[in-house]
Amino acid sequence: MKRLILMRHAKSDWSVGTPDHARPLNDRGRRSAEALGDWLRTEDILPDQVLCSSAARTRETLDLLHLGDLPTRFEDRLYLAGPSALLKSLQAATGATVLMLAHNPGICDFANAVVARGPNHPRFADYPTGATLVADFDIDDWADARLGKATSHAFTIPRELV
Template sequence: MKRLILMRHAKSDWALGQPDAARPLNARGQRSAAAMGDWLREKSYLPDEILCSTAQRTRETLDLLRITAPTSFQKGLYLAAPEKLRKALRKAKGEAVLMLGHNPGIGLFAQSLEVTPPDHPRFDDYPTCATLIVDFPITDWTKLDAPGEAVDFAVGRDFSD
């Protein structure tokens, strides 16, 4: 069994004149990321491997989750399309992998996984700090095309506003 924790970064700031990849989280995003980390720990949804975009907002989200595991910061995950995310995940070695990225790719990737969508009104638009927990009956991430089971789904605003 493999578990995917698929997360979009928390709400970022839109400061003028800043390159997109350098945008930090805003105050709401900081609260949401910390609350999502608490939720992950409370539910025991803890990764043993992390794949994270190199953008400032994904790095800051990860820091505020207060979850430690071997982490690979990958420039290719920055604004990646679903197929690029799938390709990166197929190279993972962990049993439970947290993948932290950006929309629209991360939300489209969640929708492309062969799972029954979770019963949550925000799943289709995958807002900031949205997190999907999916279990796959596979022994190796290269077999990712197997149907999975959506175990849980939450967004940062469920806990922080």
């Protein structure tokens, strides 16, 4: 079995006037990211590899999860990526439990496409900032990951945690 933790970055700060790729988190986003890290630890859902967009807000979200020193690939192709790019990146993963941090609208589309049936949650369909899906694949190698083949294990949003 392989496990995917699919997380949209926490709430970013639009007031700073930086280019989109360099936009940091706002105060609420920083609190949310820390709460998501606490949730992952409480649920004992810990990654052994990270695939992260190269954008500032995904990097900052990752740092604030406080997951320790994990093998991490910062990938430009995950910045504003669509489902096919996200799947391609995942298929090159090597960990047993992979955390993927990316952006909407692609991450929402990917979350909805990757599971055979989405979790019964009112916010799954729109995947707000910080939304996190945990999905299991019955495969031995990420190269065999396909859309519609994962089973939803858990889903949360920061508003439920903070």
